Amino acid sequence: MGVEERRQQLIGVALDLFSRRSPDEVSIDEIASAAGISRPLVYHYFPGKLSLYEAALKRASEDLAGRFAEPHEGPLGARLLRVMRRYFDFVDEHGPGFSALMRGGPAVGSSTTNALIDSVRQAAYEQILTHLGVTEAPARMELVVRSWISLAESTALIWLDGRRIPRAELELQLVHDFAALAAVSAAYDADMAALLRTMVKDEPADGPFAELVGRLLSLAP
Amino acid sequence: MGVEERRQQLIGVALDLFSRRSPDEVSIDEIASAAGISRPLVYHYFPGKLSLYEAALKRASEDLAGRFAEPHEGPLGARLLRVMRRYFDFVDEHGPGFSALMRGGPAVGSSTTNALIDSVRQAAYEQILTHLGVTEAPARMELVVRSWISLAESTALIWLDGRRIPRAELELQLVHDFAALAAVSAAYDADMAALLRTMVKDEPADGPFAELVGRLLSLAP
Numbered sequence: 001m002g003v004e005e006r007r008q009q010l011i012g013v014a015l016d017l018f019s020r021r022s023p024d025e026v027s028i029d030e031i032a033s034a035a036g037i038s039r040p041l042v043y044h045y046f047p048g049k050l051s052l053y054e055a056a057l058k059r060a061s062e063d064l065a066g067r068f069a070e071p072h073e074g075p076l077g078a079r080l081l082r083v084m085r086r087y088f089d090f091v092d093e094h095g096p097g098f099s100a101l102m103r104g105g106p107a108v109g110s111s112t113t114n115a116l117i118d119s120v121r122q123a124a125y126e127q128i129l130t131h132l133g134v135t136e137a138p139a140r141m142e143l144v145v146r147s148w149i150s151l152a153e154s155t156a157l158i159w160l161d162g163r164r165i166p167r168a169e170l171e172l173q174l175v176h177d178f179a180a181l182a183a184v185s186a187a188y189d190a191d192m193a194a195l196l197r198t199m200v201k202d203e204p205a206d207g208p209f210a211e212l213v214g215r216l217l218s219l220a221p
Numbered sequence: 222m223g224v225e226e227r228r229q230q231l232i233g234v235a236l237d238l239f240s241r242r243s244p245d246e247v248s249i250d251e252i253a254s255a256a257g258i259s260r261p262l263v264y265h266y267f268p269g270k271l272s273l274y275e276a277a278l279k280r281a282s283e284d285l286a287g288r289f290a291e292p293h294e295g296p297l298g299a300r301l302l303r304v305m306r307r308y309f310d311f312v313d314e315h316g317p318g319f320s321a322l323m324r325g326g327p328a329v330g331s332s333t334t335n336a337l338i339d340s341v342r343q344a345a346y347e348q349i350l351t352h353l354g355v356t357e358a359p360a361r362m363e364l365v366v367r368s369w370i371s372l373a374e375s376t377a378l379i380w381l382d383g384r385r386i387p388r389a390e391l392e393l394q395l396v397h398d399f400a401a402l403a404a405v406s407a408a409y410d411a412d413m414a415a416l417l418r419t420m421v422k423d424e425p426a427d428g429p430f431a432e433l434v435g436r437l438l439s440l441a442p
Contacts (some may be wrong), residue, residue: 093400103336104325114325139385141412143376150375154368173405180401184394212408 001074007045007055009058010035017057019094023053029036048068054112057101061116064090073129076199077208079131084152084171092167099160102153124149132195140189148178176212228266228276231256234276240315244274244322275333278322281335285311285343293352296395297420298429300352305373305392313388316389320381323374324382345370353416361410369399 001009013035017026028049032039032141046052067086070079091098101113128145129137137145152174186192193208203209222230226357234256238247245391256423265274288307297300312319322334350358358366373395380391404419407413424430 053305088268141377143386143391146379147372147375151372154371155364158364158367162360165364169409170364173409176405176408180405181398183399184397184433187397188390188394212386212405 003045006117010037010045010052011055011059015059018053018056019060019097021096022099023097028052034213050110054104054110054116055115057116057117060094061120064122068124069125070127070131070184075203075207075209076131077179077203080175080178081171081208083127084174088156088159088167091160095160099157102157121149133198134195138189138191140185140192141195144178144181144185144192148174148181151177151179151181170210172208175208179209179212187188224266230278231258231263231266232280235273239274239277240281240318242317243320244318249273257261258302271331275331275337275406278334278337281315281318282341286341288346288423289348291348291352296424296428296430297352298424301396301399302392304348305395308373309377309380309388309392312381316381320378323378341366342370354419355416357409361413361414362408362416365399365402365406365413369402370393372398372402393429393432394430399432400430 010031014026014031017031019036026049028042029039031052032042035042042052046055064087067090068083070083073079101117112121125142126146128149129135134141150179155170155177158163159167179196179199182192182196186196200209230254234357235247235252237253238252247270249263252262253263256263263273267276285308289304289313291304294300323336344368346363349370350356351364355362360406376391376395376398380386380388400417402421403413403417421430
């Protein structure tokens, strides 16, 4: 194998191990053994576990950011629901590593890992703005989108801790949460009210937004 | 000064400095100077900056957790709004230190600091459950409360970054966000629907929940 090919293979093996267990429980010996090479050869390609972890995290970050890309076609609610499905696929595939990373701590908290987490959040933020047809978000819109992204993260982390709620329900709930947070903000702000009207204008009668309204109406006494 | 008195004074001086700037920008020399003692004397009480930082963070955590305590009297919306005011008071007083801590990174991310952050989140979670009259939260209720706590954190962090929205508006918005997230969850779950009815049953016509409903109705075409 060539140098770059071997590096890429090691990153793949390491990402698989770092995804399935908390990174501080994964040793270089284990990575070497899973890759079928010697421990010194791992160190030939990566100076230590942290640099290999960061390379694996970089690949995972690019993978996740890529899953946010969604064609600008059809109703917004259905687009967001498809993204949520791909997001939960990712969270499902990388569960223990995702939890350890997002909960922070010495094994996973470096300025590089924080920058990678921020780059994924920023990619999600920018994708959502393009679907909303906005280039410069006013302050309240930025707040709604960024705080909803953090809500999606915490919802995924709570789901991973025991998986007590079916993930399909949470994917749809997060779409509804976005609409609900936008609606609260719209109650304060004309920009957000205009955005909300755009969001719901092309929603079909059987789409997720209409379903939410139906469910909420059924709660009324 | 006695040993314990001196330790407490140093913690207070350090907390003040760690609150006003990112902790990695604060030196032991500066803390010694602000406390009016020599650098070696600081090391006599604390082995290093990290242990002093952790002691300061422990004091701040207890302070913040204490602000969640609210008498079990009057409508729920007004109680939560009073807690939100005290929460933003805290965030305002400790702005740069709060941001640096919650954004993580090597200067502030240790297992001790993470445990302190978790203890504050847990205190908030338990306080909310007692106000809802719940001892064992079902899975969906736990999700709503815990994910709303993370929404409150991210809202405070976004506010600190430029303070472009009046904090009083965000304090009220977070109360509304709680109701909105509970309403979305209630659309899926009988326990949450029953809880929502309890929440709104004693709300006055001029309380925050009624205000939200009025604002939302005014959005309708």
